[in-house]
Amino acid sequence: MSLDRAxxxxxxxxxxxxxxxxxxxxxxxxxxxxxxxxxxxxxxNTDNVAPMTSVQPMKLRQREDVVTxxxxxxxxxxxxxxxxxxxxxxxxxVE
Amino acid sequence: xxxxPDSLTIASALxxxxxxxxxxVELTEACIKAMQAARPLNAVITETPDKALEMAKAAxxxxxxxxxxxxxxxxxxIKDLFATEGVLTTxxxxxxxxxxxxxxxxxxxxxxxxxxxxxxxxxLDEFAMGSSNExxxxxxxxxxxxxxxxxxxxPGGSSGGSAAAVSAGFALGATGTDTGGSxxxxxxxxxxxxxxxxxxxxxxxxxxxxxxxxxxxxxMTRTVRDSALMLQAMAGFDPKxxxxxxxPVPDYVANLEGGVKGMRIGxxxxxxxxxxxxxxxxxxxxxxxxxxxxxxxxVDINLPHTHYALATYYIVAPAxxxxxxxxxxxxxxxxxxxxxxxxxxxxxxxxEGFGREVQRRIMIGTYVLSxxxxxxxxxxxxxxxxxxxxxxxxxxxxxxxxxxxTAPNAAFPIGMKNDDPVTMYLNDVFTVPTSLAGLPGMSVPxxxxxxxLPLGLQLIxxxxxxxxxxxxxxxxxxxxxxxxKPFHWWES
Numbered sequence: 001m002s003l004d005r006a007x008x009x010x011x012x013x014x015x016x017x018x019x020x021x022x023x024x025x026x027x028x029x030x031x032x033x034x035x036x037x038x039x040x041x042x043x044x045n046t047d048n049v050a051p052m053t054s055v056q057p058m059k060l061r062q063r064e065d066v067v068t069x070x071x072x073x074x075x076x077x078x079x080x081x082x083x084x085x086x087x088x089x090x091x092x093x094v095e
Numbered sequence: 096x097x098x099x100p101d102s103l104t105i106a107s108a109l110x111x112x113x114x115x116x117x118x119x120v121e122l123t124e125a126c127i128k129a130m131q132a133a134r135p136l137n138a139v140i141t142e143t144p145d146k147a148l149e150m151a152k153a154a155x156x157x158x159x160x161x162x163x164x165x166x167x168x169x170x171x172x173i174k175d176l177f178a179t180e181g182v183l184t185t186x187x188x189x190x191x192x193x194x195x196x197x198x199x200x201x202x203x204x205x206x207x208x209x210x211x212x213x214x215x216x217x218x219l220d221e222f223a224m225g226s227s228n229e230x231x232x233x234x235x236x237x238x239x240x241x242x243x244x245x246x247x248x249x250p251g252g253s254s255g256g257s258a259a260a261v262s263a264g265f266a267l268g269a270t271g272t273d274t275g276g277s278x279x280x281x282x283x284x285x286x287x288x289x290x291x292x293x294x295x296x297x298x299x300x301x302x303x304x305x306x307x308x309x310x311x312x313x314x315m316t317r318t319v320r321d322s323a324l325m326l327q328a329m330a331g332f333d334p335k336x337x338x339x340x341x342x343p344v345p346d347y348v349a350n351l352e353g354g355v356k357g358m359r360i361g362x363x364x365x366x367x368x369x370x371x372x373x374x375x376x377x378x379x380x381x382x383x384x385x386x387x388x389x390x391x392x393x394v395d396i397n398l399p400h401t402h403y404a405l406a407t408y409y410i411v412a413p414a415x416x417x418x419x420x421x422x423x424x425x426x427x428x429x430x431x432x433x434x435x436x437x438x439x440x441x442x443x444x445x446x447e448g449f450g451r452e453v454q455r456r457i458m459i460g461t462y463v464l465s466x467x468x469x470x471x472x473x474x475x476x477x478x479x480x481x482x483x484x485x486x487x488x489x490x491x492x493x494x495x496x497x498x499x500x501t502a503p504n505a506a507f508p509i510g511m512k513n514d515d516p517v518t519m520y521l522n523d524v525f526t527v528p529t530s531l532a533g534l535p536g537m538s539v540p541x542x543x544x545x546x547x548l549p550l551g552l553q554l555i556x557x558x559x560x561x562x563x564x565x566x567x568x569x570x571x572x573x574x575x576x577x578x579x580k581p582f583h584w585w586e587s
Contacts, residue, residue: 008458015417015461016424016438017454018446027458030516034459037517038406038472044479051477052484055294055308055533056340056558063334075197079428088426091437 003028003035098125101264101580105169105321108267112158112168119158119168123151123212126170129265130214135585136237138250138259140175141183142215150212157210165328167210172266174257175216176223177203177312178301182213186303187221187231190448191429200301201333202270202312209328214266217256221450222420223277223305226522228255229513230452238285238506239263239581240548248506248548251281251522257315258285262581268316268325272302274309275408276502276526279538279553282315283501286540286549286579288568289315290322293558294533295340297326298333306415307338309408309530319539319568323347326561345562355570356390358563361494365401366525368503374544375500382498382541382552385574386567394494398486403479404528405520410463410476411531416453417460423448455516484532491557496567499525501538501551529555539568541575549579 003011005024008031012019019027073086082089098117100108111117127144147170154168178184178196185191199207207213220230227249228236238250239262250259254271258281261269271278273291282289290313297312304310314325327347333339362383367376383393425431425444432447434440449457463472490497503524512519529536535558538551552571556564 003462011458011462011465014465015454015457016421016441016445017449017457018439018442019454027455030455031458031462033515033517034409034455035462037520038410038476041403041406041410041475041479042471044400044403044475044482046475046478046482049478049481051474052480053477055338058295058338058340060337061334061341072197078197079194081425081429081431090426091434091440093437 002032098122100126100129100170100267103267104318105166105267105316105324106318108169119151119154119212120148122168123147123170126214126265132586133263133265136239136259136263137234138218138236138256138263139172139215140185140187140218140233140256143182143213146182147212147214150207154210154212164208164210166206166324168212169210169267170212170214171206172214172217172257172260172269173203174219174254174270174272176219176272176303177270178303179203179213179216182216184216184303185233186223187219187233188448188450188453189232189430190423190444194428198301201298201335202302202329205331206328211328217260217269219256220253221453222303222416223253223272223274224416224452224456225252226276226280226519227512228252229509230450232450235509237509240285240506241584242508243546246508249284249509251284251502251506253277254281254315258282258287258289261285261287261315261317264580268314268321270312270329271315272310272312273530274305274412275530276523278313278315279526279536279551280502280522282538283540283551284506284549286577287315287317288319288322288537288539288572289313290326290537290561290565291530291535292326292330292561293535295338296559296561297329298331298336298339300333300335304419306412307419308415309412319565319572320348320351322537323351323565342559347562347565350562350566351569353566354390355386355567358391358496358567359394359494360386360391361394361396361490361497363396363398363401363490363497363499365398366499368524372504375503375550378542378550378552379498379500382571385571386498389570389574396490396494396497398490398528400479400482400486401528404483404531405524407476407479407483407531408527409459409520410472411480413456413460414464414473415460417457417464420453420457452516480531483528487532487534495557496564497555499553499555501525501553505544505546505548505550525553534558535561535564537564537568539571539575540577541571542577543579
């Protein structure tokens with residue numbers, strides 16, 4: 001499998017990364033280099049092997065479904081690049 | 096009394112504080128001075144001298160009341176991946192411009208609870224993605240160790256600032272994080288000790304996430320004893336991290352001098368790789384001899400899937416990274432680059448805010464998780480990961496710990512490995528398998544190569560057997576008798 005310019009542009013779009021069209025070719029070659037490197041995994045026989053989904057053999061803990069934090073909009077909004085009152089603001093989404 | 100922080104360890108500084116040879120304020124002032132003198136290393140992103148002195152004063156007050164904690168008055172520096180309340184936290188990325196968290200990471204909170212003092216926030220590879228500290232938005236860190244001809248070398252990465260800070264002698268210890276080798280490899284390249292604990296031992300809460308199933312925080316110090324002390328303070332159950340493991344933290348210091356008599360140490364055949372640096376092979380051989388002489392039994396073992404670990408890692412880690420880094424969208428914190436609509440604002444912010452290596456990994460991650468490729472790449476990698484873990488489980492039925500080199504090479508010149516991403520990835524060939532299996536691993540400085548540069552050996556332990564691993568590390572440290580320190584060229 002080899003990625004071309006169009007494929008790289010599509011992945012960048014999915015990842016929400018603005019890319020310089022002049023860099024697409026170079027990016028394709030870098031990504032193909034990495035993909036050809038990881039290709040070697042196809043040689044490993046993984047029939048009847050379960051994918052690893054938990055590093056430690058443990059059940060995910062559950063806690064009481066109660067509010068333990070919150071009620072501090074100032075702390076939450078302190079780092080906002082743009083805000084209005086107690087809200088984050090973004091470019092207009094709905095006309 | 097004038098204090099020279101470079102001549103101290105955490106343990107000896109605690110002695111000095113207890114005997115009133117110096118106060119925490121005096122020690123901290125000396126560290127701040129040394130930190131400022133070491134600016135040519137670019138190891139620090141944010142210096143926090145005022146905070147440090149304030150914390151040191153409080154430490155002296157506690158000590159005079161007889162209430163000193165485990166690390167009371169010890170100046171440490173923090174990798175800038177740990178959220179620190181009210182203090183700029185950047186992950187060495189442009190995208191976190193100006194971000195001052197409203198909360199403190201659990202691991203650092205534990206250190207402050209033990210009385211430690213924060214000197215500043217340390218440089219790293221952007222989002223901890225790198226093995227040379229060259230991907231930082233704040234520029235590369237320079238290794239305190241230079242080549243004989245004066246060429247500037249990388250400190251390794253991603254915890255490059257941490258390793259440099261401890262090696263240069265201005266911080267008595269530093270926090271690191273390790274996803275595929277980011278504590279152990281820089282420790283090796285800078286001639287210090289570092290331990291990546293078992294996955295789940297130290298809380299990940301409040302640490303900027305890279306690959307959540309691999310990330311673990313740990314200490315980077317000058318001695319094994321210091322690592323034991325720092326880990327003692329950092330480790331513990333944290334309900335705020337769903338993968339934190341609820342089991343008691345043993346005393347890591349008590350049995351440190353217990354020796355290795357009767358311990359069985361595995362030597363994995365697969366770690367002897369084609370074209371390996373002869374000096375690395377020699378040091379590994381030497382390490383075997385040392386442990387044998389100290390009373391351990393050396394056992395040859397097999398870890399058959401070792402060869403596939405790096406490829407597995409470079410699917411799993413980018414996949415998790417692309418998911419974790421989706422949160423950086425310019426809306427709630429950090430950099431925002433305007434666009435004509437919401438999507439364009441996201442794209443502009445992320446395109447400008449992330450550096451090349453981070454973008455590369457997000458792209459790979461996005462691709463291997465995308466429809467049609469998920470099973471071929473991601474599921475396949477998770478299956479191979481199971482096999483890699485099984486290799487270790489089988490080996491640990493026969494041995495107590497495993498000895499390997501930490502890194503395939505010593506520190507290399509800045510800029511040397513930047514042309515091809517895969518060449519850089521090979522730096523982690525010996526550390527990545529441990530990370531994939533979630534096992535504890537530590538690097539202990541063991542010698543210098545013919546260029547006069549430090550090399551480390553890696554010890555890998557069973558899950559949650561950090562106490563045993565540290566004891567083994569202490570034995571290795573004792574027989575290796577590594578005492579070399581870099582010449583302080585940055586002070587002249």
